[in-house]
Amino acid sequence: MHYHSFIIGGGIAGTVLALTMRDRGYSVKILDHRSGNSCSNVAAGLMNPITGKRQTLSWRSEDFFPKAIDFYRRYAPENGQNAFRELPIHRILSSVAEQNRWSTADHPDRFKLFIEDQALSSLPSDRYHNALGTLVVKSGGKLDMKAFLKHAHQLLLNDLAYEEVDQAIDITPNSMYAYQNDQADHLIHAEGWNHADLWNFLPFTPMKGEILTLQSDHLDTDKIVIGSCFIAPETDQTFRVGATYDWRSINTTKTGEAREALIQRFQKMTDVPFEVIDHQVGIRPAVSDRRPLIGKHPNHNNLFLFNGMGSKGASMTPLLAEWFIDFMEGQALPDEVNLNRFIS
Numbered sequence: 001m002h003y004h005s006f007i008i009g010g011g012i013a014g015t016v017l018a019l020t021m022r023d024r025g026y027s028v029k030i031l032d033h034r035s036g037n038s039c040s041n042v043a044a045g046l047m048n049p050i051t052g053k054r055q056t057l058s059w060r061s062e063d064f065f066p067k068a069i070d071f072y073r074r075y076a077p078e079n080g081q082n083a084f085r086e087l088p089i090h091r092i093l094s095s096v097a098e099q100n101r102w103s104t105a106d107h108p109d110r111f112k113l114f115i116e117d118q119a120l121s122s123l124p125s126d127r128y129h130n131a132l133g134t135l136v137v138k139s140g141g142k143l144d145m146k147a148f149l150k151h152a153h154q155l156l157l158n159d160l161a162y163e164e165v166d167q168a169i170d171i172t173p174n175s176m177y178a179y180q181n182d183q184a185d186h187l188i189h190a191e192g193w194n195h196a197d198l199w200n201f202l203p204f205t206p207m208k209g210e211i212l213t214l215q216s217d218h219l220d221t222d223k224i225v226i227g228s229c230f231i232a233p234e235t236d237q238t239f240r241v242g243a244t245y246d247w248r249s250i251n252t253t254k255t256g257e258a259r260e261a262l263i264q265r266f267q268k269m270t271d272v273p274f275e276v277i278d279h280q281v282g283i284r285p286a287v288s289d290r291r292p293l294i295g296k297h298p299n300h301n302n303l304f305l306f307n308g309m310g311s312k313g314a315s316m317t318p319l320l321a322e323w324f325i326d327f328m329e330g331q332a333l334p335d336e337v338n339l340n341r342f343i344s
């Protein structure tokens with residue numbers, strides 16, 4: 001079969017891109033060497049617009065979030081597993097200064113999508129340590145990436161638009177691409193942190209992350225709670241708790257150190273009984289300036305990159321996919337995401 005594009009890699013990046021390209025009339029095929037440690041299979045899938053100790057609006061949230069929510073409402077509920085849930089996010093306040101900052105109804109306009117005028121609340125003190133209350137953030141949520149990808153891959157497979165390959169694909173740049181009996185005019189690399197050597201000139205800074213799944217009967221399943229770590233409901237009794245950031249040892253080894261650190265952070269937020277039922281590790285495809293890496297290879301006209309989602313693959317990918325297709329059609333990419341920013 002002849003396709004417009006092959007996409008190498010079927011994590012959240014390659015999969016959302018494939019679905020979006022098909023929506024816009026392009027024939028694509030994902031070639032995916034699924035490793036147990038695809039970052040997307042490990043991610044908590046939080047879509048959280050207000051981040052960091054200083055509680056700032058993360059980069060372009062007001063653009064990324066509406067698009068992402070619209071996209072996942074369309075594609076994620078179909079699997080019947082609630083792969084995407086819009087959930088309020090309660091950020092536990094840690095100082096009176098923070099309380100004062102958010103108690104005013106006069107938030108900058110950029111925050112309006114995410115913060116109500118009266119945004120302060122509190123959680124039951126028998127379950128959560130939140131003496132100063134919480135800031136409630138809306139228009140975020142959680143994507144169960146593993147469930148979403150399983151569903152999306154099946155959908156694509158039915159249309160011959162997905163193939164699980166048994167080894168990593170390495171295709172030499174050419175005027176046309178061939179894989180077994182298929183051909184494509186373009187090749188798009190969406191391989192996550194383990195990218196092809198062709199892109200070695202770009203400043204990827206992979207970031208290891210570890211995350212726990214806990215079982216508990218005592219935590220709220222209708223909200224995400226963020227304090228010294230995040231506690232995000234997965235099922236009625238299971239919660240994802242994470243995550244660590246380690247840029248020094250890039251490997252997929254689970255460490256006792258990370259497990260203990262996450263348990264300690266969890267216990268700063270709550271005293272409820274729990275059991276650790278899973279511990280996972282993944283490598284985030286991060287970039288030195290913390291922005292995605294999208295665009296065309298400087299030496300090959302039909303070779304593209306869709307990568308660098310860092311720790312925000314769930315929220316950023318749907319809009320980035322639209323920008324990427326606009327770019328293939330001849331429009332300019334925003335400078336901040338164009339890989340050209342690293343080519344002098």
Ligand SMILES: Cc1cc2nc3c(=O)[nH]c(=O)nc-3n(C[C@H](O)[C@H](O)[C@H](O)COP(=O)(O)OP(=O)(O)OC[C@H]3O[C@@H](n4cnc5c(N)ncnc54)[C@H](O)[C@@H]3O)c2cc1C
Pocket residue numbers: 008009010011012013014031032033034035037038039040041042043044045046047165167168169170190191192193194195208209210211242243244281282283284285307308309310311312313314315
């Ligand atoms: C612990 C942890 C928690 C996280 N939590 C969140 C979160 O709450 N919210 C959020 O938005 N993000 C989170 N992330 C980040 C998120 O996982 C990434 O942003 C996202 O998954 C990256 O997706 P990707 O498709 O680029 O890469 P990947 O998911 O790694 O997918 C790449 C795919 O390409 C395949 N592949 C690679 N090379 C080849 C090849 N040569 N041939 C064929 N196939 C190939 C891989 O096997 C894989 O299937 C978290 C990450 C970690 C580690």
